[in-house]
Amino acid sequence: MADEQSGWKAYALKFLEAAPDGVVILDREGRIAFINTQLLTLFGYVREELIGQPVELLIPERFRGRHLVHRADYADQPRVRPMGVCLELSGLRKDGSEFPVEISLSPVDTEDGMLIMSVIRDVTDSKRKETEIRWLNRELEQRVVEQTAELAAEKRLFLDYLDVAGVLIVALNVDQTVVLINKRGCEVLGWREEEIIGKNWFETFLPGRIRDEVKGVFDQLISGYAEFVEYDRNPILTKHGDERMIAWHNAAVRDEQGRIRATISSGEDITEKLLLEEQIRQSEKLAVVGQLTAGLAHEIGTPLNVISGRAEHMLRKMAADDPLRVNLQSILGQIERITKIVNQLLNFTRSRPPVLRPVPFAPLIREVLSLVDHQFRDGRIAVELDCSDDLPVIVADPDQLQQVLLNLVVNAVQAMPEGGRLTIRAGRTVARRDREDQLGDHYLKIEITDTGIGIAEEHLPKVFDPFFTTKDVGKGTGLGLAVSNSIAHKHGGFMLVKSRVGEGATFSAYLPLSPDWSKPSGAGMTAGGPRRG
Numbered sequence: 001m002a003d004e005q006s007g008w009k010a011y012a013l014k015f016l017e018a019a020p021d022g023v024v025i026l027d028r029e030g031r032i033a034f035i036n037t038q039l040l041t042l043f044g045y046v047r048e049e050l051i052g053q054p055v056e057l058l059i060p061e062r063f064r065g066r067h068l069v070h071r072a073d074y075a076d077q078p079r080v081r082p083m084g085v086c087l088e089l090s091g092l093r094k095d096g097s098e099f100p101v102e103i104s105l106s107p108v109d110t111e112d113g114m115l116i117m118s119v120i121r122d123v124t125d126s127k128r129k130e131t132e133i134r135w136l137n138r139e140l141e142q143r144v145v146e147q148t149a150e151l152a153a154e155k156r157l158f159l160d161y162l163d164v165a166g167v168l169i170v171a172l173n174v175d176q177t178v179v180l181i182n183k184r185g186c187e188v189l190g191w192r193e194e195e196i197i198g199k200n201w202f203e204t205f206l207p208g209r210i211r212d213e214v215k216g217v218f219d220q221l222i223s224g225y226a227e228f229v230e231y232d233r234n235p236i237l238t239k240h241g242d243e244r245m246i247a248w249h250n251a252a253v254r255d256e257q258g259r260i261r262a263t264i265s266s267g268e269d270i271t272e273k274l275l276l277e278e279q280i281r282q283s284e285k286l287a288v289v290g291q292l293t294a295g296l297a298h299e300i301g302t303p304l305n306v307i308s309g310r311a312e313h314m315l316r317k318m319a320a321d322d323p324l325r326v327n328l329q330s331i332l333g334q335i336e337r338i339t340k341i342v343n344q345l346l347n348f349t350r351s352r353p354p355v356l357r358p359v360p361f362a363p364l365i366r367e368v369l370s371l372v373d374h375q376f377r378d379g380r381i382a383v384e385l386d387c388s389d390d391l392p393v394i395v396a397d398p399d400q401l402q403q404v405l406l407n408l409v410v411n412a413v414q415a416m417p418e419g420g421r422l423t424i425r426a427g428r429t430v431a432r433r434d435r436e437d438q439l440g441d442h443y444l445k446i447e448i449t450d451t452g453i454g455i456a457e458e459h460l461p462k463v464f465d466p467f468f469t470t471k472d473v474g475k476g477t478g479l480g481l482a483v484s485n486s487i488a489h490k491h492g493g494f495m496l497v498k499s500r501v502g503e504g505a506t507f508s509a510y511l512p513l514s515p516d517w518s519k520p521s522g523a524g525m526t527a528g529g530p531r532r533g
Helices: 002-017 037-043 061-076 124-164 183-189 201-205 208-223 271-317 325-349 361-371 373-378 398-414 457-462 480-490
Strands: 022-026 032-035 086-092 098-110 113-122 168-173 178-181 234-237 243-254 260-269 357-359 381-387 394-396 420-429 443-450 494-500 504-512
Touching (some): 037 086, 061 086, 098 124, 168 183, 201 208, 243 271, 357 398, 361 420, 373 398, 398 443, 398 480, 398 504, 480 504
Antiparallel strands (some): 168 260, 234 243, 443 504
């Protein structure tokens, strides 16, 4: 039995000698009872220098107390202490140099009683690698911080580029929500950026009548069917409910894997451009109409004069009770109507500039009202005039201005066939349609309101168009409002209309108080509104 134990002991010692780490066996007092060759190599001692010495000899003085407490715990209660727990300390070589070590303590039962085995591992390489890893991590973190800062700077620069662009830039997510919009886009829409981001573009900013059509373009891009789409134009809705016409260029945005993640669109606001083109077309039409009218007036005038002269001669020769007198009087009435229409056409198409001079407005409007006083009485129309005598003097052509006022008043009278109230107000005003359209406070606003039949909403944009009328045949030519609007524009002003069916209508003429007619009168409006210069 003794020989067997001796064999096992020899085997165990050989095993400890072959261990890759330093191994030391301590007695209960902490003295070294066994050391393997690897430990001697680590610490630079010979075996005789360490056997019987306290193990703390191998530990720097500043760590000895900590190791002593740890070892004493194993000596006092070895069975309740976990085996193999590593203690990170420093080893102290014979030459006084230090190196990082991990020390594991384990209880060992022997024939001589309870001993403590300590495994000491040199972790210099692992510590160096940890240090290198920490350094690399710090370097990586620094690079990440620097790259993040660079990306943030590039993002700010990119957004600055978008903001100085003269076009709208809008990016939409695959769910149709806005993920990016530049400053110009916010200006056109009239909303702040935070009010736009996250909104469904089609449901919020497009008129209902075109949503499905424009969504079809978006679907083509998102599906990858088309990489770029130049969708000619479509209107968008502003915060104030107005529509602005935008010409778009659209493209799909892909990620690094080639998957489509969004669309980006650049758009040019062409509202004023289209309005100018329409004005040019209208001017060209009017030029042609003017030429035709001049020729028509010449060709019709002579035979009309002959017919009118003969009819008047026959009327004078007839007896007062002749039944044919009614027919001749009807002929003369129709000739007068044709002559009036031709004269209105000539006045509308002639490009005669206004002859400007100072005009007191209050006396002029009173004179106009006196001219149609009989129509007020016959039509049972009450007139209310709110016009101060101390209004600023305007510089205008009095004859043309009188024609405008007369047209508006007669138009109001005809809109009240069952009688009603006509209200005329005049005063200085600040003419402004929205934030981008400030026209200043140098306008005289003339407002003529009736309580008549009103104008249908769909007809409002056309009331200033030549020959447009809702009156019965023979009741109007459709030129009066067109002529009035033309005169207002020649004076540097403009006209507006608002109305509801059954509630009457209000026509407003804005005439500038400034005598400088070379400046444009302001920004574009619908119908007879001001145009951009």
